[in-house]
Amino acid sequence: MAEQRSRLLPRRLGSNWIVMASSHVAVGVAAWTWTAPHLGLSSLNPEGLVLAAVGALLPDIDHPGSWVGRRLSLISVPLAAMLGHRGVTHSLVAVLACMAFLRWEGLSNSVVAPLVIGYLSHLGADLLTTNGLRLAWPSSKRHSIGVCRTGSVTESVIVAGVALAAGINMMHIHQAFGP
Numbered sequence: 001m002a003e004q005r006s007r008l009l010p011r012r013l014g015s016n017w018i019v020m021a022s023s024h025v026a027v028g029v030a031a032w033t034w035t036a037p038h039l040g041l042s043s044l045n046p047e048g049l050v051l052a053a054v055g056a057l058l059p060d061i062d063h064p065g066s067w068v069g070r071r072l073s074l075i076s077v078p079l080a081a082m083l084g085h086r087g088v089t090h091s092l093v094a095v096l097a098c099m100a101f102l103r104w105e106g107l108s109n110s111v112v113a114p115l116v117i118g119y120l121s122h123l124g125a126d127l128l129t130t131n132g133l134r135l136a137w138p139s140s141k142r143h144s145i146g147v148c149r150t151g152s153v154t155e156s157v158i159v160a161g162v163a164l165a166a167g168i169n170m171m172h173i174h175q176a177f178g179p
């Protein structure tokens with residue numbers, strides 16, 4: 001098991017994964033601030049922001065070295081061994097399954113929506129990378145917009161731009177509706 005685990009761990013353990021996790025959180029929170037008003041929900045509600053951040057981290061549970069994978073290794077290690085990284089958890093199948101499960105659990109739209117938007121934001125961000133995603137898993141076809149490489153300067157610039165735009169958007173909402 002230890003051997004298998006070490007084989008599955010990424011070459012770039014540590015700070016890179018923390019940066020990637022923060023990037024996904026920034027994009028997830030940004031996506032939520034833009035979509036929440038269209039769903040009739042507040043984009044400034046702290047619970048929604050936290051749930052969007054959680055949703056944005058969840059897809060990388062298929063990698064034992066990711067921020068979330070390291071904390072939930074009981075799930076991430078077997079998942080990576082069976083299905084690999086950027087497999088089922090990075091597909092639309094996972095989004096639909098999560099939505100169905102959360103609804104079945106009786107959770108309200110104010111919980112399900114930010115989780116799903118955060119999750120979708122992760123897939124959207126990964127789609128921008130040259131590695132791409134198997135969105136239609138189990139199909140092996142990879143989808144990619146391919147504007148940057150994972151961990152590249154271009155990726156950091158895109159994330160910073162999205163985070164800045166989201167920050168400005170939140171300031172406008174805050175000014176319009178008050179604290």
Ligand SMILES: [Zn+2]
Nearest residue numbers: 059060090126
């Ligand atoms: Zn990912």
